[in-house]
Amino acid sequence: EAGVTQSPRYAVLQEGQAVSFWCDPISGHDTLYWYQQPRDQGPQLLVYFRDEAVIDNSQLPSDRFSAVRPKGTNSTLKIQSAKQGDTATYLCASSFGQNTGQLYFGEGSKLTVL
Amino acid sequence: GDSVTQKQGQVTLSEDDFLFINCTYSTTTYPTLFWYVQYPGQGPQLLLKVTTANNKGISRGFEATYDKGTTSFHLQKASVQESDSAVYFCALVGGNYKYVFGAGTRLKVIA
Numbered sequence: 001e002a003g004v005t006q007s008p009r010y011a012v013l014q015e016g017q018a019v020s021f022w023c024d025p026i027s028g029h030d031t032l033y034w035y036q037q038p039r040d041q042g043p044q045l046l047v048y049f050r051d052e053a054v055i056d057n058s059q060l061p062s063d064r065f066s067a068v069r070p071k072g073t074n075s076t077l078k079i080q081s082a083k084q085g086d087t088a089t090y091l092c093a094s095s096f097g098q099n100t101g102q103l104y105f106g107e108g109s110k111l112t113v114l
Numbered sequence: 115g116d117s118v119t120q121k122q123g124q125v126t127l128s129e130d131d132f133l134f135i136n137c138t139y140s141t142t143t144y145p146t147l148f149w150y151v152q153y154p155g156q157g158p159q160l161l162l163k164v165t166t167a168n169n170k171g172i173s174r175g176f177e178a179t180y181d182k183g184t185t186s187f188h189l190q191k192a193s194v195q196e197s198d199s200a201v202y203f204c205a206l207v208g209g210n211y212k213y214v215f216g217a218g219t220r221l222k223v224i225a
Contacts (some may be wrong), residue, residue, distance in 0.1 A: 105157025
């Protein structure tokens with residue numbers, strides 16, 4: 001069974017540029033999460049979906065960050081006008097059901113904003 | 115809201131030493147608690163899950179329990195190996211089904 005796939009693995013931007021990260025969850029997993037993991041810190045939830053619906057985006061900086069999951073499968077996280085403070089690894093995870101089960105993480109997309 | 119506190123930023127041990135990592139948590143509901151491990155260049159992966167206080171979770175030689183009275187959750191291993199070097203995160207899922215992760219403990223095992 002294929003795991004969670006993320007791309008690109010690395011991105012380097014100047015401040016003010018935009019970037020999109022793509023995630024393909026495990027087949028059949030209806031819940032998808034985006035986490036931000038700054039260097040030497042734990043993952044911090046940005047947004048999560050059940051199917052195509054946003055369940056919680058309260059931690060997503062809405063002025064510059066957006067996330068969609070239009071068909072309830074793949075998802076895209078976009079950062080407009082990146083700032084140095086956005087430097088982090090962006091992790092996608094999926095699970096089956098909104099429950100207390102295991103999260104399956106991708107390898108992450110490491111963003112550096114110069 | 116729910117929270118977890120993981121104060122041990124880094125732990126350095128020699129092979130065959132005993133490992134003990136502790137977290138404290140705060141939630142208004144009955145939590146499910148997890149330990150995840152992250153190796154360099156990878157996403158976190160599940161190590162252990164504990165759903166009931168004072169029950170043990172056991173996996174790959176690691177054990178975890180949580181104490182509802184002290185709201186603490188710990189991970190231990192009797193004899194660590196160099197291959198156990200990684201970052202260990204405690205995590206909580208409370209009533210709103212949102213995962214909350216601790217800051218992580220970086221374990222370095224010296225051969």
